[in-house]
Amino acid sequence: MRELSLHILDIAENGITAGADCIHILVEEARTTDRLIIKITDNGQGMPTEKIKKLTAPFVSSLTTRRVGLGLALLAAAAERCDGRLTVKTGTGTGTEVGATFRYNHIDRAPMGDMASTITTLIIGNPQIDFVYTHIIDGEEFTLDTRELKAEMGNLSLTKPVVIYHLTASIRNSLGKLIAKNGQ
């Protein structure tokens, strides 16, 4: 994947397939300590623990509709080539937490990419699911909680294209401010 934000979109879609109704996405960029952490937590059905060992082997999938899966293997490879690692905490019925760490300044680290598009793409495609997105850059935090947004918008659906359009611009703007605040 060309961007880390695409990995995030992919892993979040896994959670949705696993029957989650709320997905937490955390991105923490700690430039001073040279770490980048990504964590995606879902409350779906989880996976049986004996599967974990095989999870990052390419072509393993917990789905029964097809027999191969690449998503976690790709993320694991992306993390490991940047002196980081992939962690998966899961169990049947307990949801799944996927964490990936990276050395922030590693030459092989893919750019974060367009997080705003990732979040709004998730919202458009999955209106019935809630997303909590937290992005921390050097201690400064931005959060977006679709449960709050839905309450605030009343009968105006979040998935209306015009709303999505403005939402994307708004997230981009907020993240831009976070980056600018800490001077890149």
Added chain:
Amino acid sequence: MAKLSLEDLKKIKEQTAKNTYLRDGDANVKITVHMGTCGIAAGAREVMNALMEEMAAADRQDIRVVASGCRGMCNSEPNVTVEILDGETTVYQHMDADKMRQVFKRHALLGEVQTDFALAKR
């Protein structure tokens, strides 16, 4: 802690209030963007972004957009499926933002199947 500010939300609400319908009509057209690992890696997110921009511009209440997973034809991703109510279902292959705009304008809005990009129909 920064949040998506209430001001932003109010702005969005005002800007969209003028073209809001209280009740969504039934969907006559359903557009599915396939977003498995394969689709995402091949550019499905950009396809979805383009589709959203076109949707915002067209302001048609009877077109529904959904995301789905991999459909097992990874080599032809990004795939987009256009279903017309009581009509044909067309699967498009190797989509990008521009092709998506064309399919939306010609097929979803005008009903002309874009056979150049089509993979299959049923």
